[in-house]
Amino acid sequence: MTDTKKTTRQVNVTSKTSVSVLFAGDSGDGMQLTGTQFANTVAVHGTELNTFPNFPSEIRAPAGTIAGVSGFQLQFSSKPVYTPGAKFDVMVAMNSAALKANLKDLHRGGIIIAGTEGFDEKNLKLAGYPEGANPLHDGSLDNYIVFPVPVLQLTREALKESGLSSKEIDRCKNMFVLGLLYWLYTLPLEGTMETLRAKFQKNVWMAEANIKAMKAGYFFGDETELFANLGRFDISPQKQHGTYRRVTGNEACAIALTAASKKAGLELFLGSYPITPATEILQTLAKKKKYGVKTFQAEDEIAGIVSSIGAAYGGALAATNTSGPGLALKTEALGLAVILEIPLVVINVQRGGPSTGLPTKPEQSDLFMALYGRHGEAPLPVIAARSPVDCFYTTYEAARIAVEHMTPVICLSDGYLALSSEPWKVESPDNLSDIKPRFQPAREAGDPPYLPYKRDDRQVRSWAIPGTRGLEHRIGGLEKQNETGNVSHDPENHALMTKLRAEKIERIADSIPLQAIDNGPAKGDLLVLGWGSSYGAIKTAVEQAIEQGLSVAHAHLRYIHPFPKNLAEILGNYKQILIPELNNGQLIHIIRDKFLIAPEGFTKVQGVPFNEMEILTKITDLLKELK
Amino acid sequence: MTDIDTTIKTLPVLTAKDFASDQEPKWCPGCGDHSVLQQLKQVLPELGVAPENIVFVSGIGCSSRLPYYLATYGVHGIHGRALPMATGLKIARPDLSVWVGTGDGDALSIGGNHFIHTLRRNPDLNVVLFNNEIYGLTKGQYSPTSKIGLRTVTSPSGVIDHPFNTAALTIGSGGSFFARAFDRDGKFLRTLLKRAAEHRGTSLVEIYQNCPIFNNAAFEAFATLDDRANNTINVEQDKPLVFGKNKNRGIMLDGFTPVVVDLDKDEFSTSDLWIHNEADINKASILARFADDDALPRPFGVFYAQERITYEDALALQIKDAQKNGSGTLEQLLKGENSYEIK
Numbered sequence: 001m002t003d004t005k006k007t008t009r010q011v012n013v014t015s016k017t018s019v020s021v022l023f024a025g026d027s028g029d030g031m032q033l034t035g036t037q038f039a040n041t042v043a044v045h046g047t048e049l050n051t052f053p054n055f056p057s058e059i060r061a062p063a064g065t066i067a068g069v070s071g072f073q074l075q076f077s078s079k080p081v082y083t084p085g086a087k088f089d090v091m092v093a094m095n096s097a098a099l100k101a102n103l104k105d106l107h108r109g110g111i112i113i114a115g116t117e118g119f120d121e122k123n124l125k126l127a128g129y130p131e132g133a134n135p136l137h138d139g140s141l142d143n144y145i146v147f148p149v150p151v152l153q154l155t156r157e158a159l160k161e162s163g164l165s166s167k168e169i170d171r172c173k174n175m176f177v178l179g180l181l182y183w184l185y186t187l188p189l190e191g192t193m194e195t196l197r198a199k200f201q202k203n204v205w206m207a208e209a210n211i212k213a214m215k216a217g218y219f220f221g222d223e224t225e226l227f228a229n230l231g232r233f234d235i236s237p238q239k240q241h242g243t244y245r246r247v248t249g250n251e252a253c254a255i256a257l258t259a260a261s262k263k264a265g266l267e268l269f270l271g272s273y274p275i276t277p278a279t280e281i282l283q284t285l286a287k288k289k290k291y292g293v294k295t296f297q298a299e300d301e302i303a304g305i306v307s308s309i310g311a312a313y314g315g316a317l318a319a320t321n322t323s324g325p326g327l328a329l330k331t332e333a334l335g336l337a338v339i340l341e342i343p344l345v346v347i348n349v350q351r352g353g354p355s356t357g358l359p360t361k362p363e364q365s366d367l368f369m370a371l372y373g374r375h376g377e378a379p380l381p382v383i384a385a386r387s388p389v390d391c392f393y394t395t396y397e398a399a400r401i402a403v404e405h406m407t408p409v410i411c412l413s414d415g416y417l418a419l420s421s422e423p424w425k426v427e428s429p430d431n432l433s434d435i436k437p438r439f440q441p442a443r444e445a446g447d448p449p450y451l452p453y454k455r456d457d458r459q460v461r462s463w464a465i466p467g468t469r470g471l472e473h474r475i476g477g478l479e480k481q482n483e484t485g486n487v488s489h490d491p492e493n494h495a496l497m498t499k500l501r502a503e504k505i506e507r508i509a510d511s512i513p514l515q516a517i518d519n520g521p522a523k524g525d526l527l528v529l530g531w532g533s534s535y536g537a538i539k540t541a542v543e544q545a546i547e548q549g550l551s552v553a554h555a556h557l558r559y560i561h562p563f564p565k566n567l568a569e570i571l572g573n574y575k576q577i578l579i580p581e582l583n584n585g586q587l588i589h590i591i592r593d594k595f596l597i598a599p600e601g602f603t604k605v606q607g608v609p610f611n612e613m614e615i616l617t618k619i620t621d622l623l624k625e626l627k
Numbered sequence: 628m629t630d631i632d633t634t635i636k637t638l639p640v641l642t643a644k645d646f647a648s649d650q651e652p653k654w655c656p657g658c659g660d661h662s663v664l665q666q667l668k669q670v671l672p673e674l675g676v677a678p679e680n681i682v683f684v685s686g687i688g689c690s691s692r693l694p695y696y697l698a699t700y701g702v703h704g705i706h707g708r709a710l711p712m713a714t715g716l717k718i719a720r721p722d723l724s725v726w727v728g729t730g731d732g733d734a735l736s737i738g739g740n741h742f743i744h745t746l747r748r749n750p751d752l753n754v755v756l757f758n759n760e761i762y763g764l765t766k767g768q769y770s771p772t773s774k775i776g777l778r779t780v781t782s783p784s785g786v787i788d789h790p791f792n793t794a795a796l797t798i799g800s801g802g803s804f805f806a807r808a809f810d811r812d813g814k815f816l817r818t819l820l821k822r823a824a825e826h827r828g829t830s831l832v833e834i835y836q837n838c839p840i841f842n843n844a845a846f847e848a849f850a851t852l853d854d855r856a857n858n859t860i861n862v863e864q865d866k867p868l869v870f871g872k873n874k875n876r877g878i879m880l881d882g883f884t885p886v887v888v889d890l891d892k893d894e895f896s897t898s899d900l901w902i903h904n905e906a907d908i909n910k911a912s913i914l915a916r917f918a919d920d921d922a923l924p925r926p927f928g929v930f931y932a933q934e935r936i937t938y939e940d941a942l943a944l945q946i947k948d949a950q951k952n953g954s955g956t957l958e959q960l961l962k963g964e965n966s967y968e969i970k
Contacts, residue, residue: 046969237969245966255960262957269719271711289949291960294718294942298711299744306708307715310684313702314720336705426966429957466682466700466716466723474648474695476685476703486650487695 011222012231013186018048018077019235020085021181024102025094025118026063027056027070030174034092035072037178041191043246043423046237047076050536051421052084052609055360064118064126069101078238082387082536084420086611090184092177094118094151097127099135111230112144113180115151115173147226151176158216162209172213179217184227186234189214243426249417250277252391252424253347254284257319258291259392260399264435266317268293271307273300273326276359277415278349281321301329305346309333312342315439315465317399319345323415324353324366331373334408336477338378338501341453341461343402343409343437347395350414350532352607361607362416364532365583370410371561371590377498379505381405382561384412386535389424391417394558397512400435405508406460412560414582416533416609438462443470452485458511459504506562515564520546520553525626526619527574529599531557531587534580534610541615550623560587568595576626578602580615643668646678648698659810659836660689660757664696666813667755670820671699674724681724684713686733689764690757690836693728707738710745710754714938717750721939724824727754731772732762735791739771746802748938749828755820756831758793759838760845767841779841793833794915794930798908803828805911806929809849810836815861815927822929828937849925862914862928867900870924877901878923885913885923905932 023035032053039051051074061068075085090111093099095118106112117123119136135141136148155173162169175192182189193211200207221227247255261268272282272295286295294316298304305320312318322330327348337344350366352358370382381401385394391413398411440462443450452473455461464471473485481488482496519542520527530538535556542554555570557563571577571591577599579588588601602618604610639645646668654660671681681699685691687706694701704712709727717725734742734756745752761779762768768781772793776785797805804826808816816834823830835846849855853872860870860878868878875891877900888895904910911931917923 040965044967239969241969243962243966243968245963247963255963258960259957262960267719269715271715288955288960289946290955292946292950292954294946296715296718299740302708303711303714303741303744306704306711307718309704310702310712310715310717311719313712314682314716314723316719318715318719332705333708340702426963427961429961432957466720467680469677469679472678472698472700474650474697474701474703476694476701477687477705478703 011228013234014231016233016235017079018075018081019090019185019233020073020075020088021090021092022071022073022088022102022105023092023177024069024071024098025092025115025174026097027058027060027068028063029070029094030171031070031072031094034174034178035074037192037195038181039074039421040195040246041182041187042074042076043244044191045187046239047235048079048081048239049074049076049246049421049423050081050084052416053419062126064095064097064123066097066101066127069098071098071102076235078236082539083609083612086537086613092181094173094177095127096123096129096135100127100129106144108143110144112141112146113177114146114148115177116148117150117152119148145230149180149220149226154216154220155213158213159209162212163205164209168206169209172210175210175213176217176220179214180221182214183218183221184232186232189218239423240425244423245426246421247388247392247424248280248419248421249385249388249391249413250280250349250419251284252388253321253395253411253413254281254288256392256395257285257317257345257399258288258293259432260396260435261293261317262291263429263432264317264399264403264437266315266403266437269308269311269316269318270295271298271304271311271318271320272296273298273304273322275301275323275326277351277418278321278323278326278347280418281347281349301326302333305330305333305344308344309337309340309342312337312344313340313465315463317343317345317403319347319399321347321349323349323351323359324369325356327366327369327373332375334380335374335376335378337408338374338380339477339479340475341406341501341504342463343406345395345398345402346408346410347398348410348412349418350412352605358607360415362414362533362609363582363605363607364414364534365586365605366412367560367583367586370412377502379502379561380407381409381505381508381559382412383409383558384532384560385417386532386556386558388417388420388422390535392424392427396432397558400433401508401511403435403437404460404511405458405504406438406463407505412532414533440464440468440471442468451483453480454483455500455504458507459500509562509565512559512564514566515555515557515570517570518554518556519543521551522553523573524551524553525575526550526552526578526623527571527576528552528554528578528580528615528619529557529571529587529591530554530580531560534582537610537612537615538580540612541619544612544616545619548620550619552619552623557587560590563594571595571597576600576622578618578622580604580610580618582610641672641678643672646671646698648696650695652696653692654689655840657839658689659759659834659838660693662810662813663755663757663816663834663836664693666816666820667697670817670824671697673821674824676724680722681726682716683726683728684709684716685728686738687764688730688733688762690728690730691733693755707733707736708741709733710738710741710752713752714745714748714750717752718939718942721751721943725752727752729754729756731756731758731760731770731793735771735793735796743796743800746797746800746829746831749801749803749935750938751827752829753823754829754831756793756833757836758833759836759842760790761838761842763838763841774845777842792915792918794918795912797831798912798915798931802831802931803935804830804929804932805915806830806832807927808832808834809846809859809927810834812855812927819929822932826932827934858924860924860926862903862926862930864903864905864929867897867902869897869900880913883913885917887923905929908933
């Protein structure tokens with residue numbers, strides 16, 4: 001291992017609790033890879049971690065422009081972290097556009113490591129700086145600690161004898177930066193070295209060149225005078241012993257579906273169509289053939305869900321994944337799944353809308369569509385994940401509800417959770433709840449006729465799959481007679497079936513946990529009620545508010561339809577309810593509607609997640625008003 | 628008596644009656660759908676597949692009511708989406724015999740995208756496409772197979788959309804089996820349905836099906852036995868293309884152009900004629916285009932049948948390969964491949 005504390009010169013190593021870093025550059029600069037490598041190293045080192053990539057929807061937007069800036073933000077810490085950090089402490093800016101696009105989110109007094117070649121006349125012009133202006137020299141960055149580093153020149157020098165083409169050499173510049181950051185945060189190089197050697201197995205010289213560039217960055221930190229005053233930092237690892245893995249929200253969804261299929265003893269089928277930011281779920285599951293997973297990349301969103309309905313009819317654990325525009329296309333088929341009363345998991349990774357909207361940016365604006373976006377009376381359960389790791393538990397729960405209650409379930413994630421990552425302590429199979437499909441057994445001659453829509457005491461019908469002798473029956477999208485399932489246009493029957501389908505969903509409240517208070521007093525001045533990916537920001541803000549002595553609590557909903565049975569009681573225990581949402585106010589409508597109370601809304605529709613500071617400010621303002 | 632004899636003895640002999648559900652068909656009197664249902668009920672017992680292993684999937688339209696009238700498993704889905712539903716079912720359950728009942732509107736208009744993609748993927752489905760060249764259930768609007776000039780409630784001045792040629796579309800989409808049948812020729816329809824069932828891959832059977840209410844004239848050129856003899860041709864493997872009441876007319880290929888010849892004249896004999904070959908996609912493509920030329924008889928029968936790997940088999944092979952060193956356990960899944968220890 002690199003002795004990360006030892007240096008050639010006397011440089012102070014300062015202990016810090018937590019640091020937020022942004023790697024930003026042109027989308028061709030390899031910032032996602034650099035960020036991911038840094039995150040892996042930090043994770044294996046044992047610190048707490050939360051990451052968030054931020055990139056344009058174009059694969060290669062014009063180089064050097066603001067539109068082409070790609071960023072990877074992460075916060076690592078000695079104590080639990082729930083967000084990538086409201087603002088960052090350190091920014092790596094590979095060019096002037098990256099600096100310009102992100103400066104507003106850098107803490108005052110924060111560190112800027114600027115790749116000076118990205119600040120030449122051409123780049124400054126592309127970034128839209130006025131003629132002659134250069135932020136590295138004009139004093140506009142006086143409130144920050146700026147380290148101009150000729151990254152490209154130093155990389156070229158380090159690799160001049162590598163035998164690589166100049167284009168290939170230039171592409172290694174991100175590794176130089178990575179090495180420099182490893183030095184700055186006293187982190188080991190070995191993890192990345194292993195990864196590079198594995199990645200370039202067939203191009204050994206390429207692996208070695210990247211490693212050389214990384215080491216050059218590391219030793220540059222060591223040898224230059226530049227960082228003498230700042231010194232180095234150490235964020236000591238605090239994670240509990242155990243086996244961990246780092247997962248993104250999308251990976252966690254895919255693992256959960258596979259785990260649920262194993263636990264339920266069913267085959268997993270995913271019918272899907274690629275759509276940002278949900279595609280990695282399909283990609284991850286396509287690689288899970290070892291677990292018997294069947295993925296089907298359909299011709300469109302409709303075929304994605306309908307093929308899943310076919311598979312569910314055949315007895316598979318069936319799922320489809322999508323994002324807003326795709327969910328819109330799937331709504332008719334969702335109605336079919338509701339009336340067929342078969343299990344189906346729909347994972348909707350929300351993004352900014354309407355229409356194509358902001359494909360790579362998160363929003364929580366599909367809640368209404370999830371709850372109400374079908375013709376006719378077509379209720380179904382809606383649940384939402386709160387963190388990348390929670391995507392596992394929520395998706396697993398969606399599968400449990402779908403199979404045990406014979407219904408389609410919408411599981412909401414969003415673009416933030418989908419691509420963010422955090423360490424996950426590897427779960428034991430024994431800790432996962434059982435999932436018990438209720439298959440209808442074969443019918444023998446002389447048995448009473450099979451009634452497809454006969455229900456148990458939870459109003460759930462049984463799952464009669466083809467191949468089962470004696471259960472041959474016909475069902476479909478037409479309204480059916482109670483119990484027999486035969487087509488029926490009888491008015492009283494339609495009213496009854498509508499009621500039974502709704503009641504079945506309401507009864508799910510009996511099988512879900514009561515709502516818990518995440519943090520804060522059970523009674524008090526203010527309850528911050530959140531759902532989905534705003535968990536981290538709310539959690540951090542409420543922690544800080546409590547530290548300030550404010551009477552604030554935080555509850556975070558996983559189950560949005562049906563609500564946990566004790567929610568009314570909880571809402572009654574606080575003088576005011578605050579509901580932060582990344583939309584124009586959707587949950588607040590539902591809370592008002594269900595509980596006839598007047599909560600305070602706090603909304604943000606900028607395609608970026610909440611940060612803890614905005615929520616903390618809102619909390620303190622609101623409490624001042626209350627007094 | 629051997630065990631096998633016992634098994635055979637105890638296997639129930641099924642008849643058409645065993646495949647009739649308890650629901651009374653609600654199609655109009657005289658509708659061609661009754662005939663298709665009748666032929667299916669006769670063919671199904673001959674397939675040697677137990678009723679519980681057969682599923683009929685459908686979309687929306689008159690034809691899509693088919694599953695309700697058969698005593699197999701049945702699922703009536705949404706408009707245009709029968710094919711992806713059947714595909715998902717077949718992938719999940721390759722052991723089942725999966726049939727699709729669909730129409731010209733369901734399969735070729737609202738479900739057009741699914742139609743082409745299903746054919747290229749080639750899951751083992753038997754698709755029975757009832758083509759009546761009209762929308763029946765919504766009461767008489769023109770469909771994607773309606774002829775130019777047809778006056779309907781939505782084309783009062785006559786249809787101006789060029790119609791789809793189902794055969795050409797099937798072959799062009801990479802379909803592995805195409806046959807055309809006629810509702811009034813029950814015996815031939817049964818042969819084709821059986822062939823479709825035996826073909827591994829997506830078997831597309833287009834049935835010219837008369838709608839007596841909204842499009843009674845659609846197939847009048849083939850209505851009487853005489854008309855059928857003179858205006859249609861039933862193609863058979865390795866047989867020359869001969870037609871006419873007196874079997875005195877034939878089809879010859881002049882380059883890529885089919886030509887009708889008179890066999891009563893000395894100039895040509897049957898040995899000069901086009902010999903039908905179901906495996907020849909180029910000839911099948913020419914056959915598919917007969918419908919666009921009024922001078923040529925309308926072909927019926929298996930135009931094209933060439934087996935290639937089905938989608939579900941290809942997927943099963945990939946899964947088998949991925950599991951060659953054992954299938955993954957839940958523990959392995961949860962641990963993942965990049966886990967690390969914090970000590």
